[in-house]
Amino acid sequence: MAATRPAARSSFPAMPEATVILNAPAIERALTRIAHEIAERNEASAEVVLVGIQRGGVPLAERLASLLAGIWGHPVPCGQLDVAMHRDDLDQRAAPVIHPTTIPFDVSGKTVVLVDDVLFNGRTIRAALDSLNDFGRPQRVQLAVLVDRGHRELPVKADFVGKNQPTSLAEKVHVRFGEPGRADEVVLERP
Amino acid sequence: MSWHRPHLLDIESLSAEEILTVLDTAKAFKAVGERAIKKVPALRGRTVVNLFIEPSTRTRTSFELSEQRLSADIINFTAEASSLKKGETLKDTARNLEALNVDFIVIRHSAAGAAHFLSRVLNTHVINAGDGAHEHPTQALLDAFTIRERKGKIEGLNVTILGDILFSRVARSNIWALTKLGANVTLCGPATLVPRTFEQLGCRVTHDVDAALRDADIIHLLRIQHERQRKTMFPSIGEYTTLFGLNKTRLAKAKPDALIMHPGPVNRGVEIDNEIADSARSLILEQVTNGIAVRMAVLFLVNGGKGPQEIAAG
Numbered sequence: 001m002a003a004t005r006p007a008a009r010s011s012f013p014a015m016p017e018a019t020v021i022l023n024a025p026a027i028e029r030a031l032t033r034i035a036h037e038i039a040e041r042n043e044a045s046a047e048v049v050l051v052g053i054q055r056g057g058v059p060l061a062e063r064l065a066s067l068l069a070g071i072w073g074h075p076v077p078c079g080q081l082d083v084a085m086h087r088d089d090l091d092q093r094a095a096p097v098i099h100p101t102t103i104p105f106d107v108s109g110k111t112v113v114l115v116d117d118v119l120f121n122g123r124t125i126r127a128a129l130d131s132l133n134d135f136g137r138p139q140r141v142q143l144a145v146l147v148d149r150g151h152r153e154l155p156v157k158a159d160f161v162g163k164n165q166p167t168s169l170a171e172k173v174h175v176r177f178g179e180p181g182r183a184d185e186v187v188l189e190r191p
Numbered sequence: 192m193s194w195h196r197p198h199l200l201d202i203e204s205l206s207a208e209e210i211l212t213v214l215d216t217a218k219a220f221k222a223v224g225e226r227a228i229k230k231v232p233a234l235r236g237r238t239v240v241n242l243f244i245e246p247s248t249r250t251r252t253s254f255e256l257s258e259q260r261l262s263a264d265i266i267n268f269t270a271e272a273s274s275l276k277k278g279e280t281l282k283d284t285a286r287n288l289e290a291l292n293v294d295f296i297v298i299r300h301s302a303a304g305a306a307h308f309l310s311r312v313l314n315t316h317v318i319n320a321g322d323g324a325h326e327h328p329t330q331a332l333l334d335a336f337t338i339r340e341r342k343g344k345i346e347g348l349n350v351t352i353l354g355d356i357l358f359s360r361v362a363r364s365n366i367w368a369l370t371k372l373g374a375n376v377t378l379c380g381p382a383t384l385v386p387r388t389f390e391q392l393g394c395r396v397t398h399d400v401d402a403a404l405r406d407a408d409i410i411h412l413l414r415i416q417h418e419r420q421r422k423t424m425f426p427s428i429g430e431y432t433t434l435f436g437l438n439k440t441r442l443a444k445a446k447p448d449a450l451i452m453h454p455g456p457v458n459r460g461v462e463i464d465n466e467i468a469d470s471a472r473s474l475i476l477e478q479v480t481n482g483i484a485v486r487m488a489v490l491f492l493v494n495g496g497k498g499p500q501e502i503a504a505g
Binding site for chain 2: 082084085086087090091093094095096097098099100101130131134135
């Protein structure tokens with residue numbers, strides 16, 4: 001096999017090209033701005049709870065909760081939601097890994113801010129809204145995302161956006177946040 | 192973490208990693224069972240046939256409830272009510288069900304290999320709910336889940352399975368699961384029901400009940416299955432109870448934190464003393480609760496079956 005292989009370098013697939021679209025300070029600025037926008041939108045601060053969507057949304061929700069606690073001067077409840085059981089594509093792929101769902105408070109009557117890392121086709125958010133219903137009836141639900149990359153397939157719109165990033169379908173957006181020993185960053189990968 | 196199988200037919204062919212994937216997934220489903228709304232839409236629009244050719248109440252009820260909590264549509268077949276009574280073959284019964292476009296068949300059958308057979312002739316997902324004396328995979332998975340939940344691990348634990356090993360599919364599936372996960376398995380019971388050949392599966396075999404219980408972290412009792420015994424394998428039930436029944440005197444010699452399991456139905460006063468069955472060390476009812484979570488996890492994973500593991504962000 002090795003002998004028949006052409007020696008030209010061009011026969012190797014091109015390495016994906018990766019661009020950092022948000023670095024750590026930019027992510028922090030975006031989250032700070034989102035926290036202030038959440039505070040501005042919701043005067044009744046005691047009614048606001050945050051719910052991070054597994055997995056990417058969870059560390060972001062925790063960071064937003066601590067930023068909001070600083071703004072409001074009281075702790076802000078923060079939960080985590082896994083939407084795998086509510087997805088609409090379960091029979092099209094291998095069963096996803098399920099991460100814990102922990103919502104240690106009653107969402108009924110509250111303003112729930114759902115937090116996710118990347119908003120793409122909107123199906124995760126639909127599943128999250130469905131799943132949230134099993135825990136109670138929130139007064140309202142708002143959506144905060146770090147990156148909105150477009151390509152919606154459902155009528156979903158974020159209330160708070162860190163960065164709008166137009167992408168092609170072939171591109172990938174990777175959010176790295178709160179991983180020990182690694183710098184926070186958002187990377188756009190082109191094939 | 193990976194699962195790429197369209198069926199659950201046995202434990203023997205599973206890897207330790209696959210078993211752990213089921214147990215981890217079951218943990219999430221157990222949490223669903225503790226919510227006010229215990230139902231998720233994961234199998235919405237899918238149809239499950241519970242084909243119980245051999246009588247069963249607890250396994251069938253557990254599967255039914257698991258399927259309902261996954262929002263599946265359910266058809267129940269029992270041997271008495273089906274055309275098998277009229278002489279139809281299993282294959283024909285199953286192919287007729289397939290022609291109705293069902294998605295899953297959960298089968299309990301008195302013949303070993305029935306589930307494997309169906310998986311070869313049908314295009315539906317097949318789950319083995321017990322085939323003869325061969326395997327009862329979901330029982331072994333729920334037992335492993337229960338042990339892991341209570342002891343925090345399985346690796347390195349001493350598990351003693353006591354009773355009718357020869358006729359027990361629960362024992363076989365448990366032996367596979369526990370040895371794959373690194374437990375030390377001891378089998379004990381009358382010599383006629385616990386042949387030395389089981390040592391080939393990587394177990395210790397003893398006919399001395401005190402030796403079997405001494406170091407056990409888990410004491411797994413099996414029912415004496417009268418219906419499977421073609422000839423008497425020991426002189427009398429009374430003698431079995433005297434020699435192998437779990438009573439307070441025997442339990443006092445075991446480790447103080449040894450826990451007791453039983454797949455049910457329990458023959459009180461035969462393999463287990465009344466009081467012990469109801470004590471805090473008995474996990475019998477926890478096994479029943481965990482059965483729902485584990486069966487939900489199996490249905491959920493098998494439904495994925497094949498294809499890439501990744502789910503696109505969005």
